Amino acid sequence: MNTTPCRDCRQPVSLDAVTCPACGAPRPARSEWNGEGYEYKSAMTWMDSPLLHVAFGIDQAGKLRTARGIVAVGQRAVGVVACGVVATGVVAIGVISFGVLSLGVISVALGAAFGVNAVAPIAFGVTAFGYIAGGAAPIGWRPFFH
Ligand SMILES: [Zn+2]
Structure with missing residues (x-):
């Protein structure tokens, strides 16, 4: 060897x-x-955050990179608009997403959630939990389609 x-x-x-x-x-x-994967940060910033941060792969410490920006794209994304495997943002789009408005396989939101499993005041999903819930198995105060 x-x-x-x-x-x-x-x-x-x-x-x-x-x-x-x-x-x-x-x-x-x-x-x-220098880590593996891909990282891009826009030069323009707003409130100390890059307007766009794209991060995939692992960093120098061998940890998963996290994208943090106004618009964040990556396996772990935190931003106003976040798109990733795990996404946290005002608008979150991901496999697992947390946001005010959230879209994902597992989708949890303070406002509205859309996903296979959606949990939010307004939830749409195959399994939806919400005050207003719509989908195949809606569990809510006001089911939308039933
Ligand atoms: Zn060593």
Whole structure:
């Protein structure tokens, strides 16, 4: 097996090791590590947040990148408009989404939620929980379609 010293602790690690078994450094065989994936931040900011932040992959610490911006796009997105696997925002679109207005497979909102599983005052989904609920299995004070 080909080994090379770990970038951080100099212990031998295999060339394609994802993490160092000795110190846990991500991609220890590489001499330089700046994380993996893709990140874009717009130069324009509003209230100290980039207007657009796109972040995928993992950062230098080996952690999942989180997109934070007015418009945030990534596996974990936090923003006014957030789009991601896990999205938190005023308008949140994601597999799991939390927002005032939220759209996702699991969708939780303070205002209106649309999704397979929707939980909100106004909820539309296959399974919808809400004050006003619509969908295949609406559970609410005022079912919309039943
Ligand atoms: Zn190491």
